[in-house]
Amino acid sequence: MHILVTNDDGIGAPGLLALAQALEGLGEISVLAPDHNWSASGHVKTMHRPLRVWDTQLQNGLPAHATDGAPSDCVALAVLGLLHDPIDFVVSGINPHANIGHDVTYSGTVTAAMEAAIAGLPGVAVSVDSPEGHPEPLDFGPTGQVARALVREVIKRGLPKGVLLNLNVPYLAVEEMHGVRITRQGLRIYRDALVRREDPRQRPYFWIGGEAPTGIPAEGTDFWALRNGFVSITPLQLDLTATDQIDPLAGWDLGIPASH
Secondary structure, three states, X not given: OEEEEEOOOOOOOHHHHXXXXXXXXXXXXXXXXXXXXXXXXXXXXXXXXXXXXXXXXXXOOOXXXXXXXXXXXXXXXXXXXXXXXXXXXXXXXXXXXXXXXXXHHHOHHHHHHHHHHHOOOOEEEEEEEOOOOOOOOOXXXXXXXXHHHHHHHHHHHOOOOOEEEEEEEEOOOHHXXXXXXXXXXXXXXXXXXXXXXXXXXXXXXXXXXEEEEEEEOOOOEHHHHHHOOXXXXXXXXXXXOOHHHHHHHHOOOOOOOOOO
16 A cells, blocks of 8 residues: 655645654555645646656655645656556645635645545545644644544545545544544635735735634534534545536526537
């Protein structure tokens, strides 16, 4: 079992090291991660410039590879043969904040696991719901334990093609967690605000700022699970089709005659 470990926070992120250490013994571990932070980058694939990859190591001396590409590039590079052996499994994280609800469309952590699913491989995205404004360093140990247990189960049981798992862990000791819930995506509430400023030459520039997002704690959702101290595991699929809208849309008249 050859496991690729990657992230969206960069090769030097402590969550990446914690994840690689947590998965030791489950198979051969290879680390390939971006050289800088790609948080909220979404599903990026670099097609119009060359990608650079170089050897490095994590803080504990574990050999690793860094690239100037995005998280999904890391997975694509590995799957397409950059590493010496084929990849069997992709685990992305540990992200220092939860990735729930609509976050999954922005998150480089989650979209790295999506890239695995596109390649027909099992993928798991791992995030911890650390408190807003929590001082560093975070304790990734409990999340690493949960991630290891989940990856072990996926190795044993497998996943359907095109399905990935989005794991979110409350920021608690394992013995303080209330259990595990298999959840659906909740509804994130973003409180973004446009901030307009001027540079020293009076030219305007903009930040997308605002308060931290919240969510609607509907029971059975990822947001609800974390709020109530549960580990959240959300199975995600790549098919985004709103199947219940196919028949209603088929009745729309666009004035284009059917071919005979």
